[in-house]
Amino acid sequence: MNAASVAQLVAVSKRRGKVQALDGVDMALQRGEVYALLGPNGAGKTTAISLLLGLLQPDAGEAFLFGQPPQSLAARRRIGVMLQSAGLPDALSVAELIAQVRSYYPQPRSLADVSMLAGIESLLPSRYARLSGGQQRRVQFALALCGRPELLFLDEPTVGMDTASREQFWKTIRELVGEGCAVVLTTHYLEEAEALADRVGVLANGRLAFEGSIEAIRARVSQRQIRCISSLTAQQVQNFPQVNSVSRDGEWLSVLTPQPEPVLRQLLAADSGLRELEVRRAGLAEALNSITGVAA
Numbered sequence: 456m457n458a459a460s461v462a463q464l465v466a467v468s469k470r471r472g473k474v475q476a477l478d479g480v481d482m483a484l485q486r487g488e489v490y491a492l493l494g495p496n497g498a499g500k501t502t503a504i505s506l507l508l509g510l511l512q513p514d515a516g517e518a519f520l521f522g523q524p525p526q527s528l529a530a531r532r533r534i535g536v537m538l539q540s541a542g543l544p545d546a547l548s549v550a551e552l553i554a555q556v557r558s559y560y561p562q563p564r565s566l567a568d569v570s571m572l573a574g575i576e577s578l579l580p581s582r583y584a585r586l587s588g589g590q591q592r593r594v595q596f597a598l599a600l601c602g603r604p605e606l607l608f609l610d611e612p613t614v615g616m617d618t619a620s621r622e623q624f625w626k627t628i629r630e631l632v633g634e635g636c637a638v639v640l641t642t643h644y645l646e647e648a649e650a651l652a653d654r655v656g657v658l659a660n661g662r663l664a665f666e667g668s669i670e671a672i673r674a675r676v677s678q679r680q681i682r683c684i685s686s687l688t689a690q691q692v693q694n695f696p697q698v699n700s701v702s703r704d705g706e707w708l709s710v711l712t713p714q715p716e717p718v719l720r721q722l723l724a725a726d727s728g729l730r731e732l733e734v735r736r737a738g739l740a741e742a743l744n745s746i747t748g749v750a751a
């Protein structure tokens with residue numbers, strides 16, 4: 456156990472039904488850090504969070520919250536949780552739900568603060584059950600903030616939120632992190648991981664296939680994408696050495712290659728009218744697919 460970690464999995468394995476959902480996973484989260492857990496459906500993200508929350512027990516290895524077993528009441532008081540299924544009572548209003556959750560804590564955040572942070576002031580009188588999916592997510596976020604958590608677990612938190620709500624949510628997360636709160640986030644929105652995460656863990660088939668910064672993930676993909684407006688056909692460019700694939704979108708040509716320099720020379724030599732040239736590393740989605748593909 457690492458005493459400085461706010462949450463930790465040590466060599467954790469867990470079977471779920473016939474599936475080895477986690478297989479020897481080590482993970483440690485520090486104070487004030489945003490850790491995004493990424494990976495395809497069924498990779499084991501929710502299982503990892505459930506183990507850290509003490510909702511599941513590991514078959515092998517150990518889970519810790521603030522250096523204690525996750526079931527410890529003292530440790531649980533220090534966390535806030537937003538899971539995929541909230542199971543909240545349908546009959547209560549948003550204000551009543553918040554009052555109920557605030558009552559669990561000795562020094563809760565005020566109703567005004569919680570509502571402002573989650574952007575739900577106008578929803579307080581409404582019955583929770585009558586809210587839209589995105590509004591319910593914002594209320595769940597408010598509930599997770601009631602106990603002034605030092606560690607927030609957010610399992611796909613912005614599913615169903617509109618763009619403005621998502622940006623407000625990201626802004627609030629940054630404020631909380633600025634005050635020292637740590638966050639474990641799972642998401643399928645890569646721009647969300649990019650916007651928030653200090654560190655990313657990529658799970659594939661129950662194993663941690665990669666851990667590092669977003670930039671480090673990108674660096675794993677050696678391919679570059681060349682984009683330009685050109686009269687050359689995709690077939691002509693496909694025949695250049697070092698070209699992996701070519702696609703055309705209207706007047707734009709997109710070329711994937713591990714070696715952009717020789718390809719650029721050939722493109723410029725073959726088309727004197729070529730313009731709007733840009734070269735960039737292949738995208739984050741492609742990098743992740745390559746990490747999880749290799750792991751599989």
Ligand SMILES: Nc1ncnc2c1ncn2[C@@H]1O[C@H](COP(=O)(O)OP(=O)(O)OP(=O)(O)O)[C@@H](O)[C@H]1O
Pocket residue numbers: 471472473474475476494495496497498499500501502503
């Ligand atoms: N209650 C269960 N009984 C049997 N198998 C389960 C159960 N819950 C999860 N699994 C299996 O364990 C594996 C890991 O599931 P988990 O929910 O942790 O994945 P995930 O990465 O969170 O996926 P998603 O992105 O779809 O939420 C999957 O193969 C899943 O089918």
